[in-house]
Amino acid sequence: MKYVEFCCVVSNPTEDILDILVAELAELGYDSFNTEGSTLKAYIPEVAFDGNSSAAIVNKYLSADGVTISWEPMPDKNWNEVWESNFEPIIIEDKCTIRAPFHTNLPKTTYEIVIEPKMSFGTGHHATTYQMVEFVLANEFKGLRVLDMGCGTGILAILAAMRGASDVLAIDNDDWAFQNAEENVQRNASGKVRVALGDANLLGAETFDVILANINRNILLADMSRYVDVLKNDGLLFLSGILIVDIPIISECAIGLGLTLLEQKDRSGWVALSFKK
Structure with missing residues (x-):
């Protein structure tokens, strides 16, 4: 599946503004996000991408002089495979382990859930x-x-x-x-x-x-x-x-x-x- 990367760089972001943008963009169909400092990168299938709607979400919360937005098509590759390679196991309250089939030698907890990490939330x-x-x-x-x-x-x-x-x-x-x-x-x-x-x-x-x-x-x-x-x-x-x-x-x-x-x-x-x- 071909994807588009939507990039938003915010000058002096408030503590929660990037989280708000993630929540709003998710409603447009974006299914993956990466936040580093003042930069938010969001990914959406090319067939679902609408640049105007995406920009409108950003402009709803930020003034034009405080943000830079751009987007570009991503190379065609198996994004699920890439996502899997970055999937780390998680242990919650030392009671529940959530892992992929390829994770081994983890601490034992009361509950262990094994999921195949596809791109569902x-x-x-x-x-x-x-x-x-x-x-x-x-x-x-x-x-x-x-x-x-x-x-x-x-x-x-x-x-x-x-x-x-x-x-x-x-x-x-x-x-x-x-x-x-x-x-x-x-x-x-x-x-x-x-x-x-x-x-x-x-x-x-x-x-x-x-x-x-x-x-x-x-x-x-x-x-x-x-x-x-x-x-x-x-x-x-x-x-x-x-x-x-x-x-x-x-x-x-x-x-x-x-x-x-x-x-x-x-x-x-x-x-x-x-x-x-």
Whole structure:
């Protein structure tokens, strides 16, 4: 697949501006990011690239004299292979190891998740996935029915099953992520996890004790009422994929739907929230 590299150099960037740009560009279809100092490089399949839309995102937050943007097509190569070569194992709270099949001789932890690192979101390296894993590790899942919205690689669904969930439905609207999640579920022998291709429109009469949604602000706001509809009374809703600046609007929406805020996590400017119905 051919990719385009979008480069943004910011003079005197604030602490969170590059994270904000990453979140906004991700909604345009960018799937890989590299931040070094004041430079952000973002990568998107050539067929999905729109220079004007990308520039508009930057101009929304930064004045023209404070930023330089450029883009260029990347050499045609196996980007998944390149991504795999840079994939490092991660250990969370000394309890959960997330590794690729080619990682060996790692410290033993209570839970070990093996994923084939394709380019779907959710390897545990990003702050949002890391925080959601922390939530899963800290809460009771035994015998519970779980929904994982925007499942990406399937890490959260797989871990919920390992933690004793009786049934897990994992949903993603990206075909690449859907296939990757199915592969990872099989790789980890997670027979209690079902993977589906789609979005919140798939939700019907089935109800859940716990809902995990690591997506982005706009989708969370649009689909929150559906989550509440299928969440059992006293059920828990864990949300991430949002920045600190998003907390007020996300909390207002959740509380307006009858949810109570229980906990807030903050890591590298990214936030994870837990609510109870």
